[in-house]
Amino acid sequence: MNDRYDGYDGYDQQQYELVGYDEFGQPVYRQVQQAPSYERSADGSAYGYGYDPYATGQQQPVPPAPPAPPQQQPPHAYDPYGHAQPGSYDPYGAQAGTGEQPRVAQQVDVEQTAAYIPQQAPPREEPARPQDRDYRTEQFSFVEEPDDNSEDVIDWLKFTESRSERREEAKRRGRNRIVALVVVLALCLVGGVGYLWSQDKLPFLSKDGAAAGAAAEAGPQNRDVIVVHLHNTKGGATSTALLVNNTTTKQGTTVLLPNSLALSAEDGTATTLGKSVGDDGSAGTGDEIDTLLGTDIEGTWRLDTPYLNNLVELVGNIDIDTNATVPDPAKKGTALVHKGEQQTLSGPMAVGYATYRAKGEDQTAQLMRFGQVMQGVLRKLSSDPQAATTTVQTLAQILDPSLTEKDLGAFLAKLADHAKEGDYKTALLPVQSGGTLSESAADSVVKDVLGGTVKAPAKGDSLRVGVKNATGVTARTEKARVTLVNGGYTFVSGGTGTSVVSSQVIYADAARKQDAVEVAKTLGLPTSAVRKGRTAANADVSVVLGQDYTGGQ
Structure with a gap:
């Protein structure tokens, strides 16, 4: 310019x-x-x-x-x-x-x-x-001026973002763990309940629960029963017990039967349990017990003391609470078994304790010791049927033909399972001085443990007639037994009671009314004595002999 x-x-x-x-x-x-x-x-x-x-x-x-x-x-x-x-x-x-x-x-x-x-x-x-x-876009150029704080800001944003992401990731992992834990617990709960249900061990569904109890009371119960006779080969005495498996309530019971229990032989003659075991053998005694108690015995197990010794040794000894000190017969002045809690008994010790009866003791005390030994053996026996059968086979004993080794092993395995779970008990059948059953015995043992109600006899079976002597004359019981046996009935002794004036013939089921009328005619009683009521648990028809019954005199 x-x-x-x-x-x-x-x-x-x-x-x-x-x-x-x-x-x-x-x-x-x-x-x-x-x-x-x-x-x-x-x-x-x-x-x-x-x-x-x-x-x-x-x-x-x-x-x-x-x-x-x-x-x-x-x-x-x-x-x-x-x-x-x-x-x-x-x-x-x-x-x-x-x-x-x-x-x-x-x-x-x-x-x-x-x-x-x-x-x-x-x-x-x-x-x-x-x-x-x-203007066009390519004519502009944007230059980002460097800032000393820009990197710090970016780093802070990255840190904040990463920290938030880590927090959210931790929350997600926590929620996933909780969900997984809940699923695992639910599966464990369902599996546990299923297992307990399959084993019938749920309190509210098992035998001990209210539902099971109500169901058991409402309907008939299924029981498997075998009779075991312990023979003391050295002393000659016998001990008898019923092993009961209640498949309805999932309970096991040992019912101890005193030798003084009165039975009726096949010919109608009176006998006792101890005499029947020695004279009639296993088969005849089982039938007589069925007649008296209304049971259905599936087999008889004769267990001699040497086999009991071997059985205890096979299961690895037993632990029981002993109630007496048993002297050692081989060593005078020494004890074979000491009195105390949780005493470990070997085979010889178990045999000595099961057969021991102190001088002056009633036979029921020895029966209770036998029952303790049997329950101790069941607690140690395997619950697996095959393993239990192997144990029975190892004993090499000769069984009754009606009870095979496999059947006995399977039966004992079920009782062993009840004994391990605490669902097992021992009961003594109380008898009166004459060997007859009292009403309390019929209610507590015969009814609750062995059957609840009298089993209807099969076709061809004779009617069971329970007789209670309330005449005040003892000899009239035998007269009534002979009359009923001759009339084709099965006599069931009901013991004696307080004297009453009039006799009664009682039936519980309406279908038994006509049978009760025929029993009254057979005994020479008026038909007006027949009425509906409560009968003995082991009889189809119950008879109470009053002072009006003379026995044909």
Whole structure:
């Protein structure tokens, strides 16, 4: 850009060019080297003046003067102290000393100017108005200025995000663990309940529960019964017990039968249990017990004392609470078994304790010791039918044909399972002095343990008639027994009772009413003595002989 500067006779032309902008956006100029001045001759031609270092001695033609530039203000002039001179141009404001606004200098080519000043950035152009220029996306460049805190912020955001993710992941893992734990517990609960149900060990569904008890009382119960006779090969005495497995209530019981128990032989004659075992053998005694107690004995197990010794040794000894000190017959003055809790008994010790009867003791005391030994053996015997059968086979004893080794092993395995679970008990059948059963015995043992109700006899079986003598004359019991046996009935002794005036013939089931009428006629009693009521648990028809019964006299 060229500006004219006053101060000479003529117009001395000074040329300035735009070199950039300062920090306030104001233009900055610099002075361009002046062309040599010329003088004109008289004829109008121009002559140069000054020293020409390349002059050849000849006068060179002077080029024509350049055209006058437009009227512009000279650049800003400064005195030695940095103050603007009057009349000069102030690039940051108006003309110095005049207050006038500066005129816009002629625009210089930006690229040409930048070529002369390599270190200076190109001048900033005035932004074009939206209607004058069409902008495109590729014309813009976004430069992200570095920030010292930006990395810290990014790191903090990453830390916060990762911490939140870890917290959420921990929560998810916790929820998954809880769900898995609940599923495992539910499966364990279902499996445990299923196992207990399969083993019938649930309190509210098993034999001990109210539901099982109500069901047992409401309907008939199924019982498996075998009779075991212990024969003492040295002393000759016998001991008898019934082993009962109640499959309905899942309970096992040993019912001890005293030898004084009165039975009726096949011919109708009276006998006792002890005499029957010695005379009739196993088969006849079982039938007589069935007749008396209303049971259905499936087999008879004769267990001699040497086999009991082997059985205890096979199961690995037994532990029981002994109630007496048993002397050793082989060593006088020493004890074979000591009295106390949880005494470990070997085979010989178990045999000595099961058969021991102190001087003056009733036979029932010895029976109770026999029952303890049997229950101790069952607790140690295997609950697996095959293993229990192997134990029976190892004994090598000769069994009754009605009871095989396999049947006995399976039966004992069931009782062993009850004994291990605490579902086993021992009961003594109480008898009166004459060997007859009392009413309490019929209710507590015969009814509850052995059958509940009298089993209906099969076709061809004789009617069982229970007789209680209330005449006050003992001999009339035998007369009534002979009369009933001769009439084709089975006599069941009911003992004696307090004397009554009138006799009674009682039936419990309406279907037995006609049978009761026939029994009354057989005994010579009026039919008015027949009535419905409660009968003995081991009889189909019960008879109470009063003072009106004379026995045919």
